[in-house]
Amino acid sequence: MLTINNLHVKLEEEDKQILKGVDLTVEAGKVHAIMGPNGSGKSTLSYVLSGRDGYEVTEGSAQLEGVDLLEMEPEERAAAGLFLAFQYPVEIPGVGNMTFLRTALNAQRKARGEEELSAADFLKQVRTKAKALKIDADMLKRPVNVGFSGGEKKRNEILQMAMLEPKMCILDETDSGLDVDAMKLVAEGVNALRDAGRGFLVITHYQRLLDHIKPDVVHIMADGRIVKTGGPELALEVENNGYADILAEVN
């Protein structure tokens, strides 16, 4: 599904190398988790994959189902099936949440040569999916993320993911700022989307999210590289001993 080879990335504005050769393959139907200390490059990886400005790829490649992601505009990557759930979802005053969802969904369908969804079908879908995430009608009407609590913003990200039905989902610290109940709700939303055709890359600092979203593979990232890969037990090891042991072992 997602294939990253030897990816090197630096910040455009300052000559600072952030990713120093990331190799990673996420297969369809699998959940991969990336853990790692602050500043290891986890969020940068998610931004580079989704096409945010400010990063320069100096070496390596990233492909989604064999198609070069790095050559595409952000909207093209989205239409190709990539989705990033933001660590800090953006507030957009003046744009209603419903308008936002519908514009995004129809833009993607149009880009793929599919017919736009009718207003009635869209409403039906959004209501069902919002209900499962305990997102009420008022939240749907309000401007995107404006005045939303931390938990509401993250649930709204998952709602977008559910509506857009991407092939490859990247969740960037979706657990940050969530209480236990909200985390469960978000995890349920993610688990509901797990299927044989969809890949997940879950970036997190903590094991606790992985209690709810069970990963197939866990990677440890440090200093711009994947330094260790293992099963779910690796996350438990981090939880119990911190990163120091693993990093010492790698070095």
Place this chain on the structure above:
Amino acid sequence: MALPAQKQTATEALLSSLHLPEAGCTRAAREAALARLREMGVPGRRDEYWKYTRPDSLITPDAPRAATFAAGEPMMFDAVDRLKIVFVDGVFDPEASDPLELEGVQIERIEDICCKDIHWAKDLYGVLEARGHTPVPRPLAALNTAFAADGVAIHVTGTPSKPISLIYQHASETSDAILHHVIRVESGAAVTVLENGPAASRFNKCMEIDIADGGTLHHVRAQGRDHERRAVTHMFTRLGEGSVYKSFTLTVNGVLTRNEQVVELTGDDAVAHVAGACVGDGDFHHDDTVFITHDAVGCESRQVFKKVLRNGATGVFQGKILVKPGAQKTDGYQISQSLLLDDDSQFLAKPELEIYADDVACSHGSTSGAIDETALFYLRSRGVPLKEATDLLTLAFLAEAVDEIEDKSLADDIVSRLEGWLARRS
């Protein structure tokens, strides 16, 4: 005090090309306005109030040439059921207009009331304009009162079933139109007034509005795509107790537009909202100058002005809230913002508060900035293409001003105009 020589010369040069109309009952008001104009002189670049806008092309004896608006394009408010009053190059066109009859309102031409000795409009024509020169002179409004060739007097005594729509058409490339309307809204009466259309090569329009206790006037105006036009407009509004005035203006392009709003809240608990959304491209220059005086207890005023500027366009906002002694419980709000779509455009803002009462809530803010890159990326990461995302954020930026329009269908009409403007620019 004698005028500076340069101002004196410019004033006399302009006056030499104008003639006071033969005007019965407005004659005295016109002569008084002419005297005021002579005393103030025409605006010049050294006047603080014209610091950001060059008045030169507004005071030359002849109007600068301006191409007429391409015919055949759909006009604003076409779908709205309304009473149409049409002016061509500043002259009333009875053929194109509807009969001036509507329940709850009496409409007459200024020309027709001139021959009557007693008329309500006599107590309004030039009166609010004359009050509006303190503390800042507005000579082009005095010029208007003195020389207006046409206009209507609208007396609202009930609640007309449809809006009164003033439509301005531009036929000659050198037309120099001066229109003056007066509107009196009686106690408890309510009306909606629409204005749209390219009026003339140069357009000086003045509207005096007197709203009695409990009266309501909604005003929605669209200044359109006749890019070469020059326009200066003044709206003088006086509000009685518990009355409501809501005015919204859409301005699309135009090499020079100066819209002044002078509002006096003279009765307790009155409400005045003035708002504007404007989009400009290239040699566009647009100036909103607002002066709101709170002179009663418990009144609310809002000023909401949003400008989208690109390719070197200039936007100006001068807005003031004056709270007089005793105007306690005043609630004043003022926001002026620009969205600059490139580095060449500029926004010049002078927000002011002057408060002489101690129990008031007044806030003002002015910002100027580029499109929010983070929001743009967020939209694109969801699959919305760059152009569409930019347009969506641009409309969202203007939304706070457009939301001031209470009538949903009029607001939709305004939004579709804005979408059209955005669509033509790719």
